[in-house]
Amino acid sequence: MPLQVSLTHYLFISAILFALGIFGVATRRNAIMVLMGIELILNSANINFVAFSRYGALNLDGQVIAIFVIILAASEAVIALAIVLNIYKMMNTVNVDEVDKLKE
Amino acid sequence: MSQETLLLFSTIILLLPLFGFIVQAFFGRKLPRQGDWFETGLLFIGLLLSFVVLYGKLSLFPEKTLQFTFRWVDFQSVPGIRPLQIDLGIMLDNLAATMLVVVTLVSAFVHLFSIGYMAGDVRYSRYFGFLGLFSFSMLGIVLTNNFFTMYVSWELVGLSSYLLIGHWYEKKSAADAGKKAFIVNRIGDIGFFTGIMILFAMYHTFNFDKIFAAIGSGNIPFGSEKWLTAAGLLVFAGAVGKSAQFPLHVWLPDAMEGPTPVSALIHAATMVAAGVYLVARTYAMMTADALLVIAYIGVITAVIGATIAIVQTDIKRVLAYSTISQLGYMMLGLGVGAYSAGMFHLMTHAWFKAGLFLGSGSVIHAMHQALHHAGDHRTDAQDIRNMGGLRRRMPITFWTFLIFTLAISGVPFTSGFLSKDEILAGTLAFGSLSGHYLLPILGYVVAGLTAFYMFRLVILTFLGDHADSHRLEHLKESGKVMTIPLTVLAILSVFVFYSFDPFGASSGWYFQYVERPASVVPQALQGASLEAFEETVHHLHVPAILLSLFVAGLGILLAYTAYYWKRINADLVAERVAPIYTFLQRKWYFDELYHTAVVRLTIGVSRVLRWFDDRVIDGLVNGTAFVTKISAYTSGRFDNVVIDGMVSLVAYIAGFFGLALRKVQTGKVQTYIVFVILGVMVFFFIFR
Numbered sequence: 001m002p003l004q005v006s007l008t009h010y011l012f013i014s015a016i017l018f019a020l021g022i023f024g025v026a027t028r029r030n031a032i033m034v035l036m037g038i039e040l041i042l043n044s045a046n047i048n049f050v051a052f053s054r055y056g057a058l059n060l061d062g063q064v065i066a067i068f069v070i071i072l073a074a075s076e077a078v079i080a081l082a083i084v085l086n087i088y089k090m091m092n093t094v095n096v097d098e099v100d101k102l103k104e
Numbered sequence: 105m106s107q108e109t110l111l112l113f114s115t116i117i118l119l120l121p122l123f124g125f126i127v128q129a130f131f132g133r134k135l136p137r138q139g140d141w142f143e144t145g146l147l148f149i150g151l152l153l154s155f156v157v158l159y160g161k162l163s164l165f166p167e168k169t170l171q172f173t174f175r176w177v178d179f180q181s182v183p184g185i186r187p188l189q190i191d192l193g194i195m196l197d198n199l200a201a202t203m204l205v206v207v208t209l210v211s212a213f214v215h216l217f218s219i220g221y222m223a224g225d226v227r228y229s230r231y232f233g234f235l236g237l238f239s240f241s242m243l244g245i246v247l248t249n250n251f252f253t254m255y256v257s258w259e260l261v262g263l264s265s266y267l268l269i270g271h272w273y274e275k276k277s278a279a280d281a282g283k284k285a286f287i288v289n290r291i292g293d294i295g296f297f298t299g300i301m302i303l304f305a306m307y308h309t310f311n312f313d314k315i316f317a318a319i320g321s322g323n324i325p326f327g328s329e330k331w332l333t334a335a336g337l338l339v340f341a342g343a344v345g346k347s348a349q350f351p352l353h354v355w356l357p358d359a360m361e362g363p364t365p366v367s368a369l370i371h372a373a374t375m376v377a378a379g380v381y382l383v384a385r386t387y388a389m390m391t392a393d394a395l396l397v398i399a400y401i402g403v404i405t406a407v408i409g410a411t412i413a414i415v416q417t418d419i420k421r422v423l424a425y426s427t428i429s430q431l432g433y434m435m436l437g438l439g440v441g442a443y444s445a446g447m448f449h450l451m452t453h454a455w456f457k458a459g460l461f462l463g464s465g466s467v468i469h470a471m472h473q474a475l476h477h478a479g480d481h482r483t484d485a486q487d488i489r490n491m492g493g494l495r496r497r498m499p500i501t502f503w504t505f506l507i508f509t510l511a512i513s514g515v516p517f518t519s520g521f522l523s524k525d526e527i528l529a530g531t532l533a534f535g536s537l538s539g540h541y542l543l544p545i546l547g548y549v550v551a552g553l554t555a556f557y558m559f560r561l562v563i564l565t566f567l568g569d570h571a572d573s574h575r576l577e578h579l580k581e582s583g584k585v586m587t588i589p590l591t592v593l594a595i596l597s598v599f600v601f602y603s604f605d606p607f608g609a610s611s612g613w614y615f616q617y618v619e620r621p622a623s624v625v626p627q628a629l630q631g632a633s634l635e636a637f638e639e640t641v642h643h644l645h646v647p648a649i650l651l652s653l654f655v656a657g658l659g660i661l662l663a664y665t666a667y668y669w670k671r672i673n674a675d676l677v678a679e680r681v682a683p684i685y686t687f688l689q690r691k692w693y694f695d696e697l698y699h700t701a702v703v704r705l706t707i708g709v710s711r712v713l714r715w716f717d718d719r720v721i722d723g724l725v726n727g728t729a730f731v732t733k734i735s736a737y738t739s740g741r742f743d744n745v746v747i748d749g750m751v752s753l754v755a756y757i758a759g760f761f762g763l764a765l766r767k768v769q770t771g772k773v774q775t776y777i778v779f780v781i782l783g784v785m786v787f788f789f790i791f792r
Binding site (some may be wrong): 022024025026027034097099100101 | 140771772773774777778781
């Protein structure tokens with residue numbers, strides 16, 4: 001019996017991606033890697049949107065929002081990278097453990 | 105001249121000395137000659153205006169009482185009590201118009217005299233300022249038409265008298281005399297005040313006319329005749345204090361500690377006459393009983409004053425006691441119904457007594473100069489035993505003094521004879537009408553005593569030989585500013601100014617214009633009617649004159665025998681009747697009596713009150729303080745332990761949690777994200 005791909009599978013994949021993203025964000029020392037974790041989180045959300053567009057009641061709206069999120073992710077990456085670049089300029093590092101100015 | 109003009113002039117006369125006082129008080133010391141010319145000039149302007157007012161009043165409105173009234177206080181409705189309205193104003197009748205001249209004339213000449221007498225005094229300008237204040241207050245008494253301003257002026261007069269008696273306050277006796285005068289006057293004033301309050305409580309007005317009208321309509325205080333008599337006598341109590349009547353006469357001799365011109369102005373001519381004037385003002389409401397009391401008080405005062413004057417050796421004290429005695433005469437005159445005579449005596453007495461005092465001032469001044477010249481600082485310049493023979497060195501002073509003495513002794517052709525004779529005739533008439541024969545008898549005895557002690561004074565001072573012939577060389581007549589007032593006052597002591605008949609004043613202008621006011625008290629309370637009284641006076645006129653001539657002559661003769669011809673040794677007589685002599689010299693022991701009865705008692709009561717204060721009041725206060733202290737301590741402890749403990753506990757808890765939670769804040773974004781995710785998970789779990 002061929003495997004029937006259902007909404008559950010998509011959601012499962014999305015959850016794994018989200019968990020990996022969170023893991024990346026929380027554990028990586030390198031700021032670039034943290035940003036990549038964020039991309040993973042965003043993409044897990046995209047998978048959810050697309051899946052709901054196919055199986056749920058979102059219809060084409062889900063597709064549109066997915067594209068919107070991709071654009072948003074791109075612009076977010078631009079800004080975030082600019083911040084990282086500035087942090088590097090100021091502190092000569094991209095290690096987030098050393099960037100603990102918020103404590104003060 | 106219209107009525108308004110006369111009232112305006114009166115107001116100006118009243119305000120001139122006040123203006124002078126204000127100027128003297130603020131700028132006196134900066135003015136050239138310390139402003140004596142200014143104050144004196146104002147008084148002379150006032151004197152001129154007074155003559156104008158007197159002339160205008162008597163010639164144009166002899167029958168009318170001019171009044172000017174304004175509402176000072178107007179509370180339409182005071183909650184709980186009746187509407188309160190106080191009208192003030194001035195009143196000008198014939199009596200007030202003559203008194204205006206008396207006050208301003210004596211005052212003006214005393215000012216002039218003071219320029220000479222007070223020259224070089226330390227508080228020269230202040231002295232003139234106070235004289236101005238006094239003149240203002242005295243004129244206020246004269247011109248008022250209500251009890252309110254009367255009382256205020258009354259107290260102001262007392263104050264200025266106090267200030268002037270104590271002018272040389274470095275001298276303890278002067279400061280004490282001022283206090284004594286003030287306090288003794290207060291005693292009389294309490295009565296005066298109570299009397300005013302009775303009248304105000306009944307009639308709700310201070311105005312003389314309104315009160316008299318109310319009494320006249322049969323509305324007597326609290327419906328009782330006794331209250332009416334009491335109100336009259338209480339008002340008279342004020343007069344007893346101010347006019348130095350028995351038993352409050354003790355302050356006047358001591359008041360001689362003040363400068364002599366002050367004695368002349370205040371303690372002889374004007375202020376002490378204020379009491380007599382007050383009785384005259386309120387004459388209409390006096391019942392027969394009240395008038396009888398006034399007559400007896402007057403005659404007792406006259407006797408006391410005259411007897412003490414015989415043995416005094418201080419020139420001013422002799423005059424002081426003679427003043428008391430003469431004031432007694434005035435009261436006697438008013439009391440027996442010889443109203444015009446009493447007030448006439450007030451006026452004539454003002455001239456000659458002011459003259460006598462100024463004359464004594466001239467003598468004392470000259471004696472001071474002579475003693476100073478001789479380097480003698482121990483001899484008393486006021487003791488008549490140190491004088492004698494001054495006639496040759498001080499002719500003007502002597503002759504004027506002699507005229508004044510003739511006047512006060514009641515020698516014909518003088519003003520004093522006219523007025524005193526009328527009083528005595530009135531007393532005689534009263535005695536024969538009512539049976540109170542003691543009054544005329546004592547009246548004539550005093551007349552004889554007066555002639556005796558006054559001539560004793562003149563003989564010892566001016567005639568005979570001087571106690572120290574060397575000193576006499578240095579005695580000089582006083583300057584013009586001092587002799588001119590004496591001369592003017594001496595001229596005014598001649599009969600022609602009052603009546604062209606030297607043996608009867610009743611045909612003169614004074615008796616024509618100043619008449620006894622109609623009594624307003626109920627008929628049953630009145631004494632003999634004016635017609636009956638005047639008829640009796642008329643009948644008794646000739647015997648009265650003969651009797652008074654006889655006693656005056658006897659007194660003068662006795663004085664000459666004892667002190668001039670020395671047929672009787674006065675010292676020997678004094679030794680023979682030593683107890684009486686001592687009794688008189690100790691002034692009837694009044695001072696001692698008051699010291700024991702009043703002063704000691706007051707001090708005793710004060711001691712008890714002080715003990716009460718010390719023990720009970722202070723104990724209460726200290727007890728309260730102790731309780732407060734204890735409760736403050738307890739509440740302090742409570743604050744420190746409980747309240748502070750609670751506050752500290754809150755802070756400690758906050759600090760504890762702060763320390764614990766501080767660990768969570770790492771400053772690392774990743775940690776925060778973990779917390780956020782954990783938090784979201786928890787919420788998901790909870791709100792599943």
